[in-house]
Amino acid sequence: FTAWEPQRLPGHRAWAADVAAGHDAGVRLSLRVEVAGLDGGDGPGTGPSFRVVPQIHSVSDPAVVADAAEVWAGGGPAAEAFGPRARMDTLLMLRRAARAWPTLTPLLSAAVPDAVEPADEEITELLGPAARALAATGVQVHWPRELSARRLTARAVIGPDGDEAEGGAPRGLARTASDAAPLLSSDALLTFNWWFALGDQQLSREELDRLAEAGRPLVRLRDQWVLIDPDEARRARETQDRKVTPIDALGAALTGSAEVDGRRVEVRATGWLERLRERVADPARQDGEPAVGQPAALTATLRDYQLRGLNWLHTMTSLGLGGCLADDMGLGKTITLIALHLHRQTLEGGAGPTLVVCPTSLMGNWQREIEKFAPGTPVRRFHGASRTLDDLPEDGFVLTTYGTMRLDAPRLASARWGMVVADEAQHVKNPYSATARALRTIGAGARVALTGTPVENNLSELWAILDWTTPGLLGRLGTFRTRYARAVEGGDPAAAERLGALVRPFLLRRRKSDPGIAPELPPKTETDRAVSLTSEQAGLYEAVVRETLAAIAEADGMSRRGLVVKLLTSLKQICNHPAQYLKEDEPRIAGRSGKLELLDELLDTIVAEGAGVLVFTQYVGMARLLERHLAARGIGTQFLHGGTPVAAREEMVNRFQAGEAPVFLLSLKAAGTGLNLTRAGHVVHFDRWWNPAVEAQATDRAYRIGQTQPVQVHRLIAEGTIEDRIADMLARKQGLADAVLGSGESALTELSDAELADLVELRGGTR
Secondary structure (H helix, E strand, O other): OOOOOOOOOHHHHHHHHHHHHHHHOOEEEEEEEEEEOOOOOOOOOOOOEEEEEEEEEEOOOOOOEEEHHHHHHOOOHHHHHHOOOHHHHHHHHHHHHHHHOHHHHHHHOOOOOOOEOOOHHHHHHHHOHHHHHHHHOOOEEEOOHHHOOOOEEEEEEEEOOHHHHOOOOOHHHOOOHHHOHHHHOOOOOEEEEEEEEEOOEEEOHHHHHHHHHHOOOEEEEOOEEEEOOHHHHHHHHHOOOEEEOHHHHHHHHHHOEEEEOOEEEEEEEOHHHHHHHHHHHOOOOOOOOOOOOOOOOOOOOOOHHHHHHHHHHHHHHHOOOOEEEOOOOOOOHHHHHHHHHHHHHOOOOOOOOEEEEEOHHHHHHHHHHHHHHOOOOOEEEOOOOOOOOOOOOOOOEEEEEHHHHHHOHHHHHOOOOOEEEEEOHHHHOOOOOHHHHHHHOOOOOOEEEEOOOOOOOOHHHHHHHHHHHOOOOOOOHHHHHHHHHHHHHOOOHHHHHHHHHHHHHHEEOOOOOOOOOOOOOOOEEEEEEEEOEOHHHHHHHHHHHHHHHHHHHHOOHHHHHHHHHHHHHHHHHHHHOHHHHHOOOOOOOOOOOHHHHHHHHHHHHHHHOOOEEEEEEOOHHHHHHHHHHHHHOOOOEEEEOOOOOHHHHHHHHHHHHOOOOOEEEEEHHHHOOOOOOOOEEEEEEOOOOOOHHHHHHHHOOOOOOOOOOOEEEEEEEEOOOHHHHHHHHHHHHHOOOOOOOOOOHHHHOOOOHHHHHHHHOOOOOEO
């Protein structure tokens, strides 16, 4: 009763018959190609001629096959085998095949559809697009065995010219960092040669010219006849050898393919480029070179996975190729980098100061770690009004912030750096930002990025990081988006595999959950704790939804997007506490928020146990309310946010680690990275962030190497609200975090009015 009224469409009768022919016919059709005149020459007018014969196959017994002419003759074994409908079924199949290859059209009106004699250009079609179209209709093409069609394949061979191919590697393959730069130099070009083959036979340029000039699908070559698409031969002849930069050549060698003139071709490396490909693709292979051991100057014992990370970083930096160490937070990226610096000081020509660019909150941590694990190594902060680069020690560290680096990039670029390190490299994930552009101006013998989240939102962020560490590897951003990002984000497994082959050697990522990585870490328990809204919260929530959805329905464009963002923010604040949304100057805090009541219960237990707890919120205003409320209850707190000075941050960390303040309130974005807060046995996320990677980073302030107690993570969620739906979204999104993440809040602004209403509707969850 819900179906549309039937419509009469007589104009589609022929189309319906064609479709039915492929499913209802009792026969199947194939085409047999016959060639006459193979004993003669292949000159103009004297070459072989073609004949295409339709064959009928029984569906019930595939062994029964006959020419169409035999079926039309009738009365013989063929007529009996195929039954009375054989002619009708054959014509239906022929009609369908003729649509794919019009050369068959004369058979539809012939008294006996025995054969057609196609011209050379029609045979050329049958070697390419027509064969694919016929196959789609279920029609196979059978060529003479002595003439099996051979596809002309093109393969690029990339490598050095002349003596370099088998001789010593250029300076770019030297093992000292100071000699590494030429490998990335655009004037150190490699040869991009083309190899062509018919089947398994390699062709010379002269033979390729002959195939292209013949202009026929059947050509005499090496005392035998071969079938080939003449257009393909002409395209191949027009493809010229050319020069490519080493980084482009290495990228093609790693993926095994390259895109040339819009076509993807197979690529093989030769000479030292192949040896480089093998070494980069599998850094564990030492090729006779002893593994890098722990530096003698390091006053710590590296774990096995950290030692492997050191060897990987040494391989990449010694080749002049940068790298991104993307281990989970808390696995010791800092100490691994310190070990790399110490090791490089022992190499001939490898000395030079290391510049570390990091967020403001991490400078103190870097200095303490260097002083602890590399005592005697000079450390200087390039920060503040009195900053200077005068008399830089060759074996020291210089620490600066992203903000200072952006302001003073010319001074930093004028110094000679052995290595530049970008810590929490997601800070330069926008390649067009002033910070990212400034960082690119600072040269060095090696570049290393450190980050726990190489991809927070989309693959362009990965491009921004790797294009800094290894310039040119992924090509231009626009090309990368077209060739990889859109295809991978669209679910193309082949594109994902090619991107993985290209990126994997330059990015090392280990997780705490990987076997053997951090077996000494205690267990971590994550719990979503649902709370009900108070009646005040529910009333505010429904009023805001009703009023804002009405305004959104009347708006469009940027105005509508702005209203959606305002709605989402307002609802999340109401879920936290009415006083936060209402911006009350002298609020009554207790008894108005379900989340606050649950937090009080949790803190009563945690403080009684003498444990420490981190409470994260994305809103400074909410943290101030919590600070005021907990002070009234006599619970000691401290609050770290984006405006907290560096010295004060370090004091706060020390006080918390010493047990002087059991509750540490933290702004999610300001304190989500780099801090060691292992005294915390509990982590509370008071509100939800759009990106699971950001929340995981915050949790890792407590759950990291050095943690000896189990860690319990509590996520507070107002049930029946938008937070419930965000929690579901994040649970789904977490599975994609290592590939492509959605764009969070910005994606929600594109929802339709109905979808938005469904997202924000209050569904129960009140008292």
